Amino acid sequence: MRIKIPAYVLIIGSSPFFIVFTMILSILYGAKHIELGTIRDALFHFDAGNVNHQIIMQSRFPRVIGALLIGAFLAISGALMQGITRNYLASPSIMGVSDGSAFAITICMIFMPNASSMEMIVYSFMGSALSIAIVFGLASLLPGGLSPVRMAILGTIIGTFLSSISAALSTYFQISQNISFWYNARLHQMDPGLIKLAIPFAVVGILIAIWISKSVSVLALGEDIAVNLGQKTVLIKLLATLSVVILTGISVALAGKIGFVGLIVPHIARFLIGVEYKWIIPCAGLLGGVFLALCDVLSRFLNYPFEMPIGVVTAIIGVPFFLYLVRTRGGGKHA
Numbered sequence: 001m002r003i004k005i006p007a008y009v010l011i012i013g014s015s016p017f018f019i020v021f022t023m024i025l026s027i028l029y030g031a032k033h034i035e036l037g038t039i040r041d042a043l044f045h046f047d048a049g050n051v052n053h054q055i056i057m058q059s060r061f062p063r064v065i066g067a068l069l070i071g072a073f074l075a076i077s078g079a080l081m082q083g084i085t086r087n088y089l090a091s092p093s094i095m096g097v098s099d100g101s102a103f104a105i106t107i108c109m110i111f112m113p114n115a116s117s118m119e120m121i122v123y124s125f126m127g128s129a130l131s132i133a134i135v136f137g138l139a140s141l142l143p144g145g146l147s148p149v150r151m152a153i154l155g156t157i158i159g160t161f162l163s164s165i166s167a168a169l170s171t172y173f174q175i176s177q178n179i180s181f182w183y184n185a186r187l188h189q190m191d192p193g194l195i196k197l198a199i200p201f202a203v204v205g206i207l208i209a210i211w212i213s214k215s216v217s218v219l220a221l222g223e224d225i226a227v228n229l230g231q232k233t234v235l236i237k238l239l240a241t242l243s244v245v246i247l248t249g250i251s252v253a254l255a256g257k258i259g260f261v262g263l264i265v266p267h268i269a270r271f272l273i274g275v276e277y278k279w280i281i282p283c284a285g286l287l288g289g290v291f292l293a294l295c296d297v298l299s300r301f302l303n304y305p306f307e308m309p310i311g312v313v314t315a316i317i318g319v320p321f322f323l324y325l326v327r328t329r330g331g332g333k334h335a
Helices: 007-028 036-044 051-085 097-111 117-141 148-172 176-183 192-211 213-219 223-228 233-255 261-273 277-299 310-329
Strands: none
Touching (some): 007 036, 007 051, 036 051, 051 213, 051 261, 097 117, 097 148, 097 176, 148 176, 192 213, 192 233, 213 277, 223 233, 261 310
């Protein structure tokens, strides 16, 4: 008798191999090729005078760690947003959440130019919360505003509006060069200290997501059904929003705006696993991390020896996927 192994077991079980493989690829390849033996020496016998060792430990290793984490955070955020809203187009980038974080960071850099990394992260959280409040507040006031396509349009409008204000303010206060990092994500400028600072917040955001995952599965069936089954829908939505605010805010603070990861990966996870969010959320996190890290590797070869911005690579994949969803799903909500 053939034993069928669940997809989530395969994804979680094979994830260490794919993560290590992706990390090796990311460290090996770039403008300067590095040998596999050099990576081993840098990890176990680091020589501060060796240029290759410096590149590995100070640039490429933090870069791939950052890509894995950010991809995971954005994918989990997208999965939560799609689950609680039953909106198959929901994601941090399309709903303007990432733009809100970048907007708040712009404000922080203007009025608090000497702000610490912790203050920058807090401002990023506040910006995420602001944009979510605006988009969902306006959507609830407009006729049919909560439909997937209309919410996507509304989120895009709000995100563009916030980006435009940020651009105007950064030009007026002459900080355009500084703020460009958060609007043109650059993983090669990853700050290891900021990663360490962000991890405790990320753990809280992920634990919240896992804790409410079963309730999100019920909520995704419809609010009336969830209420009849005894779910505290308002509390679940608030906790999910808190998790999205934390994870998206951290992602933007670490590397700036990166689009479409939170849209694409949850759909892939749902296709492979099914509708159980207790498995969608961890699997989306694992798939999202590997996806973004591989996109980062690809970005180094599309315009070799120069690097293509990571946002361009995710957009090349994400825009056709977005149009496919609109074309095949129309204005309906996912079950």
